[in-house]
């Protein structure tokens with residue numbers, strides 16, 4: 497039984513065109529949250545805001561008026577788009593998502609449709625254009641983050657309670673449409689949009705408007721990739737329509753969390769966007785709580801790829817445009833691991849072999865080779881491999897030393913062990929499995 501929806505999912509199953517294939521093979525991405533919230537950096541009047549730095553405007557500790565005048569100080573003298581792009585490249589990012597406009601409504605590009613943009617800051621210049629150019633030059637695909645929710649626009653409403661609200665919201669919808677088409681026109685190499693701030697009741701009533709706008713945007717950039725966080729369906733359902741089908745090109749619900757199993761992903765494409773500290777996207781001078789290590793982040797990356805997702809790590813430049821030391825160090829460490837082990841990440845995805853405690857499998861979608869990414873070495877040094885169907889193993893070897901061959905011992909049907917011996921694991925280690933689909937007879941285990 498399925499409801500007839502005018503604005504539900506328009507496609508069942510995955511997109512298979514080259515642009516989406518490219519997206520699917522990124523593995524690692526970079527998020528950048530940057531805006532006037534970087535100026536207070538989570539601090540106001542000697543007090544430190546405990547929430548996310550980019551939400552400081554919603555804190556009673558800071559007057560709205562003070563926040564709304566921050567743009568008069570926005571002057572990132574150290575902003576160096578090509579240095580940022582180089583750092584991202586060294587880390588191994590294949591795509592980058594930049595906040596063109598966060599919830600506060602401040603635009604990092606010169607927008608014809610508002611004065612609340614970079615043009616009216618001391619900096620005075622476009623932030624987005626040079627960034628797109630720099631990342632394009634490094635071969636890193638650019639995606640634009642856009643918050644529909646906009647605390648600056650006079651027509652914005654979170655709920656439409658009165659006729660006055662409805663008429664004001666029409667002006668806001670027109671503004672939203674204008675800005676999105678403007679962005680795509682200004683930055684035609686954009687590969688996709690990453691939407692946020694679409695949870696309002698007011699927006700949930702806009703199924704037809706959002707659907708038409710998505711069509712219009714895709715006309716501007718054919719193949720444009722839009723996740724599940726943009727449009728609601730006829731009944732105001734988000735991400736999944738009223739029939740349970742995914743709306744958009746990939747599931748966009750994994751924010752600061754990861755699926756545990758492949759079943760959790762429903763077999764959809766998805767991305768995980770992750771912060772380095774617990775919950776800070778924009779620059780906050782006072783990172784409290786646990787700050788993730790490169791080991792933890794690499795594990796999240798590998799786990800994402802093993803479950804067919806992309807992992808997108810967030811950076812929050814400060815008011816001057818500098819990347820903080822902690823973030824630089826992590827980018828370098830991740831990049832060092834990636835430089836050796838990237839073949840277990842790029843063009844790789846899920847394989848339905850039973851997960852083992854030593855780590856995660858990823859499978860190269862082109863060659864079919866399986867990578868064992870080993871995070872845990874057991875006390876007995878034995879790694880178990882259990883395949884989902886009968887295969888014939890050709891070769892098992894160390895990705896970074898092809899002379900190091902592991903001799904599998906078949907211990908049961910479709911089940912093998914290899915010995916790590918006295919090797920010490922200084923970092924997550926990749927072991928490659930080459931195999932053929934076996935046509936031979938079984939050994940009669942059953």
Ligand code: H79
Nearest residue numbers: 529548550551598692693695696751769777778
């Ligand atoms: O940009 C970063 C965050 O600022 C933004 N998304 C990432 C990528 C974000 N932060 N929080 N959220 C998104 C979710 C917001 C949840 C809440 Fe609410 C908004 C809690 C209270 C207001 C949702 C809407 C739940 C109640 C109303």
